[in-house]
Amino acid sequence: MKKTLKKTLVFTLLGLSHVKAQTDSSKKNSTSFIFSADAYYRLDFTGQSANNKTSFTNSNNAVELGMASIRIEQNLGKITGTIDLGFGRRADDFSYNDTATLKNLKQVYLTYAASPKIKFTIGKWATHIGYESVDAYANRNYSMSYGFSYGPFFNTGIKTDISLGNSSAIMLGITNPTDYSTTTSSQKVFIAQFSTATKDNALKGFLNYQGSAGKSQFDLVLSGTLSTKLSLCYDGTVSYIEKQNWNSNVIYLNYDPNKRFGLTLREEIFSDKKNITGIGTSVFSSTLSGQIHLENLTIIPEIRFDNSQNQIFIKQPSIPAKCAGNILIAAVYKF
Numbered sequence: 001m002k003k004t005l006k007k008t009l010v011f012t013l014l015g016l017s018h019v020k021a022q023t024d025s026s027k028k029n030s031t032s033f034i035f036s037a038d039a040y041y042r043l044d045f046t047g048q049s050a051n052n053k054t055s056f057t058n059s060n061n062a063v064e065l066g067m068a069s070i071r072i073e074q075n076l077g078k079i080t081g082t083i084d085l086g087f088g089r090r091a092d093d094f095s096y097n098d099t100a101t102l103k104n105l106k107q108v109y110l111t112y113a114a115s116p117k118i119k120f121t122i123g124k125w126a127t128h129i130g131y132e133s134v135d136a137y138a139n140r141n142y143s144m145s146y147g148f149s150y151g152p153f154f155n156t157g158i159k160t161d162i163s164l165g166n167s168s169a170i171m172l173g174i175t176n177p178t179d180y181s182t183t184t185s186s187q188k189v190f191i192a193q194f195s196t197a198t199k200d201n202a203l204k205g206f207l208n209y210q211g212s213a214g215k216s217q218f219d220l221v222l223s224g225t226l227s228t229k230l231s232l233c234y235d236g237t238v239s240y241i242e243k244q245n246w247n248s249n250v251i252y253l254n255y256d257p258n259k260r261f262g263l264t265l266r267e268e269i270f271s272d273k274k275n276i277t278g279i280g281t282s283v284f285s286s287t288l289s290g291q292i293h294l295e296n297l298t299i300i301p302e303i304r305f306d307n308s309q310n311q312i313f314i315k316q317p318s319i320p321a322k323c324a325g326n327i328l329i330a331a332v333y334k335f
Contacts, residue, residue, distance in 0.1 A: 031074045038066035038090075038136040040300075040330035042143075048314045051324035053279065053306070054149040056090045057142070066090040066136055066330070069106065080111040082123075086134075094134045094153050095181065102181050106134065107154070117163040121173075124156040124181055128171065128193050129208045129219045131235040131250070140254060140262070141289040142300045142330040146270035147237050147248030150277040151217065152178035152210065155191060167197040178210065187212055201225075216240045229256050239276070246272035246279075262291040281310040300330040 041063045044051050049060035056066065067090035073082045084107035086094065095103040109123025132139050132148040159173025171193040176183050189212045197204040208219040219237040226232060233252040238245055248270045256262040266287040272279040285306045292299040304326055306313070311320035 029074070029076050031072065033073075034071040034334065035069070036135065036137050036332070036334040037068040038142075038330060038332040040064055040066060040142060040328055042326055042328040045325045045327075046315050046321075048317075048324070051306075051313045051326070053283070053312070054146055055144045056093055057144070057328065058093075060326075064089065067134075069135065071107075078113045080113075082107060082109050082111070084108070090134065090136070095179075096153075097179050098181050105181065117165075119161050120158065121161070122158045124154055126154050127152040127178070127210075128155075128191065128206075129210060129217060130237065131221050131223075131233055131252070136330065136332045137298070137334040140252065140264035140291060141266050141287050142302055142328060142332075143287060143304055145235075145248065145250050145266065145268050146277075146279070146283060146285065147235060147250055147268065150246065150248075150272075150279075151219075151237060151239065154179060154181075155189070155210075156181050157189070157191075159191065167199065167201070169193075169195050171195075177212065214242050230254070231256075241276055244274040244276060246270070246274070246276045260293050262293075264289045264291070279308075279312065281308050281312060283308045283312075296333055296335045298332045298334075300328075300332065302328040302330070304328070 040057065042057050042059055044060045047060060049058060052058050065088045067086050067088040069084070069086045071082070071084040073080060085104050086106040087104060091106060092103050094106060105124065107125050109121050109125050111119055111121045113119045126134060130148050130151055132144055134153065136142060155175040155178060157173055157175025159171055161169060161171045163169045173191045175189045175191055177185055177187055178189060189210055192209045194207045195205065202225045204223045206221040208221070210217050217237060217239040219235070221233070221235050223233040224231065231254045235250045236248070238247040248268060250266060250268040253265045254262065268285045269282070270279070270285065271282045273281065283306055285304065287302060287304040289300055289302040305323065307323045311322050313321045313324035315321040
């Protein structure tokens with residue numbers, strides 16, 4: 001029965017063609033909806049699905065559903081409620097520590113605006129660390145970076161956002177251990193962010209942190225608009241467990257010659273020589289993705305090559321290799 005209900009909801013969402021925000025101006029209430037769905041086909045050059053070492057694309061030579069998602073946000077003046085539901089493998093992998101229906105609750109939180117400059121949030125939300133997102137429509141590459149895949153996915157707790165004026169703000173919060181919607185652990189995680197931008201928003205910066213007993217992670221995201229067609233982003237992160245660490249440095253170069261077509265080159269250097277994540281070596285990854293925009297549909301053709309210092313990939317079941325490559329084509333629909 002549970003699977004039948006899920007399938008019915010997914011097909012109902014995909015069948016909707018137009019949704020308007022419902023606004024009651026007299027009460028200053030509004031409700032907004034975002035529906036999305038994505039699917040992809042991935043082919044590893046040596047036919048090995050095990051060569052995929054990052055999140056959400058663990059398949060080979062098969063068409064896979066990524067995630068069907070619905071996000072509902074209701075604003076009641078100072079209070080805003082958000083429910084973000086996800087169905088599919090991508091949602092399951094995102095909430096990998098959760099069971100049953102908790103896997104489908106991608107984000108659920110309430111926000112209270114105490115003043116124009118201070119707001120409080122309680123619930124479960126996607127992590128502030130990093131540049132990439134679980135939602136395929138929010139990324140220009142379909143496959144994920146190593147930094148995203150081995151960093152936190154979400155937090156559950158309470159946080160405060162404080163505007164400092166002049167496009168600057170800070171965020172402070174206390175949460176459960178990362179990637180746990182519910183837990184019996186008494187351990188808590190302190191999270192923080194400082195964000196700023198130039199007056200025209202051509203340059204933005206986010207300095208992120210999370211820390212708990214024996215663990216900490218620092219992350220810096222910078223984005224800049226170089227011209228109407230060219231933009232550049234950087235995401236650098238280092239994660240410590242006791243005195244050992246892994247780190248990732250990623251550059252995204254975006255080129256958009258027109259509204260219908262774009263290109264993104266992602267270059268990443270990932271290092272985990274202490275084998276904290278299970279990679280146990282350094283990897284240089286190059287991903288070139290296209291974006292073909294057809295109204296609400298985006299087609300993403302992609303080619304990717306990963307080169308490691310050690311033989312962590314597979315040529316054949318019994319033959320290890322230092323490099324791996326694949327092609328992928330994804331379809332992402334949002335309305």
